[in-house]
Amino acid sequence: MMLKFFTAACVTLSLLAATHGQNDELIRMEQDAVRLAASSVSDSVVQIETLGGMEKVGRVLIGTGPTSGLIVSEDGYIVSSAFNFIQQPSSILVTLPNGKRRPATIVARDRSRMLVLLKIDVDAPLSVPVAAPRGELRVGQTVIALGKTFDPGQVNLSVGILSALNRIWSKAVQTDANISPSNYGGPLVDLYGRVVGVLVPLSPQSNAEVAGAEWYDSGIGFAVPLEDVNRQLDRLKSGTDLRPGKLGFAFAGGDQLDPEAKVAVVKLNSPAAEAGLQPGDLVVSINDTPVERHSHVRHLLGPLYAGDAVRLTILRDGETLDMEATLTDVIPPYEHAFLGILPHHRGSNEGVNVRFVYPASPAAEAGLQIGDIVTQLDGEEVENAEQLRTLLVNRQPEQLVRLSWRHGSEAVDGETTLTRLPEDVPAAIPAIEPAPEQTEMPTGKIQIEIPEEPNRCTALVPESINHGPNGGLLVMLVKPGETEVDKIVDRWRAVCDERRLVLLVPEPRDGERWQPRESGYVRKVIDHAIKRFELGDQRVVVLGQEAGGTMAYIVGVRHRDVVRGIAAIDAPPPHRLRQVENEPLERLAILSATASSSTVADRIKAGIKAFRKLKVPVTVLKRDKANAPLSDDERAVIGRWVDNLDRL
């Protein structure tokens, strides 16, 4: 009955829109349609109040006022936004549309779509709303966002349109209606009074509960389709928390628009590995939906949860294969395999020219020597260090590999067992011997300016940078207040020349301290230096002491795609460090140096333990005295550590 009326109203609306002069009538009808749609869902929207809990989560102060929830079953189940419970309240009260208050308990959480399922006891069936079919949603259609923040008896509303359909990896729809804590947890409804979705703050980058809340009332808001929520309702009702599902494979290169979804890495013990996925496979379709490009895969997998089954269709050597995998929430940390050589910076394309062999390494066991050229791994040709690196990424420690190399004019074959990446710094790594100048970059001390950034940055370009490609980059984040940049540069000059490293010394905008957001600036100078000085991508290190060291962690972790090493002197990782995983293609190494007398020794120790647990190699240097300036010996060790980060 109601639906019929709406249909009639909408038809009339569109007819009226075509005629001039009757716009007042049109506006009145539109207004009536909005009110009717809102009031028809009002009985399914509840007010939620929380008691106790924290005042602050991170830097976000938590509101104390009522929030909203949506009834999803007549026996007392209610969904709401996880944002409304971030303070971890000791008690929750739900006020039904008839004014009755009921204590509520949290039954389960959806940690992918950031929802919470609540349960209250009821003595009469509750009003369950109708879900708008996802397939009928159209961009541009009018939608109304509802909450119960002001009054449990009447909804507050804001009106807008659907702005986009498949947002946040297809988990949500987007609207321009005002979405804020005054309606998080409430429904987004269409003009027919059907529920499009549940309003939640979301962010494509982060799974934190507060992520996306900074976009409130700004023309960009999200709703998780109610259809999707209903599909998971039984799982949630059983008390099972839902988590994002992972398969455990990665594509090569950062080009998300690449039309070919070619697998570069399959993580050990992951669902992808168990299903039989291999590097080099081309993912053709997922659950029978053709994969159009790289980023499409994330859209197809994004809506799935741990525990969901997925069917992958792949192309391998011209053959189409189907495989089934079950997504998981935790994949065992990835660990890189190690052969035991450093590639020469001036490599040819006929193999990997061995610059250095680690003592007692798999390579040394096999008999490799400096000057040899590695040509094959397990029968596959390797033309350069990059190719060997890609092959090793899909090997694991303790794995037996066959190796072919040239010793002078002699071809040699051998076998060896790979190990994990070493944490000790080799006692000596011979410097790259000078060669006729290959490039003609100006050397010495240079000031680097980035447009629109007020920070100062000094660069030292050593003579040795002109001796070939694949120079390294050492970014020194000064201790705030340390203004004698010239002295720093002079002290590092010898090490940088020997190790072929460009030194960058960016300074904080405010001399007193580094702001975490300045990591964006540091990233800009890194990108600038890599391009300008034609540096390699494996020996890029951020170094800092005390506050500068903590900043080094922030920069390193935020910019995993370029930073390969973090060296922190007398500095622990920051308290709230973004979650780190050991990524096969974004290798990271840590150097942590301090003395046991340091006031933050415990936190530094805890940080080392945490990174090692994630299988990130941590090199530990013992200092004689905490917070003392670096000695020449320490700089030499750090130099060798940076120099060895392109190890294979």
Place this chain on the structure above:
Amino acid sequence: MTLRLPGSLRRIRRRAPLISTATSFAVHLAAFAVLLSLFATPASGQSFPRVNASVQEKLIKIYGAGGRRGLEAYQSGFLISNEGHLLTVWSYVLDTEYITAVLSDGRRFKAELVGADPRLEIAVLKIDASELSYFDLGEAVELQVGARVLAFSNLYGIASGNEQSSLLQGYVSAVAPLAARRGVYETPYNGNVYVVDAMINNAGAAGGVLTDRAGNLAGMLGKELRSSLTNAWLNYAVPISELRSAVQDILDGNFRSRAKQGTRRPDDHVTLSRLGLVMLPPVLAKTPAYVERVVPDSPSRRAGIQPDDLVVMVGRVVIQSRDELIEELSFIDRLDPVHLTILREQDLLEIELMAQP
């Protein structure tokens, strides 16, 4: 008490220094885009230019004190009589002898302060002009949730001289008391407001006009306020019906001293000990109001309160912590009954008791 999120887009200019001024320019642009699109949509209708013109000629741009960072020296107002009276918000802008009022045709007048009501935060000014078109407060309309509305104001001081004031459209989100709880909002006004889903309360907009789609006066745009109920910046207008009698009082020269209502504590008020309650000590910033012990032969014991009960409401106010309980009890006269709502296991119990002397 005011709680914050990391900055709303529309408040970038002074409260969220993380974002550059370029974005703030974008906010201005966005405000203009709203304005432009309204005129561009077919739904704006033929009668719309007339509606706009009839409201615009009653709007006043007001300039006064301020001008320092974060304190704009301008606001909005509108004519309310044939003798040059105009209504606006009571604010620091009026805290000067030189208040300038600019009419929609660009004429400039020195405005005199006739009177103000600090509780409602309104002020009546007068300019030496007559035969101007004005809003008759007696003809103001009431709005309901879901009504389409227009907001006229000089937000961000973007219009000057005879340029027309800015126009935003939206819907009434809620009709609700501004001060739903004590101390939540930084304003003494505690009546109903129209909450609107458009950004109508930016700098300089206060004192502007909220109308229905036919241009009938409904409310006066309020000052910029942030709510700790939702953390969000509020967009609201005060209904004219709430202001009418106060304006009349000012025009009649009747200044009633209005104390802040609802925030005065009775001299002899209810305390925990007068109820015989011993609460869990404050171990956290927001320790929940758990009963630790009930004093024998006390009002609480007789009312059946037990250890481990959680006090969740006093009267109609939800209590979030032990400190809020003590605060809320202090507003109840000792001779009045105390209504507590208690959470015991999963049951909500309502209890009435009287404090002892």
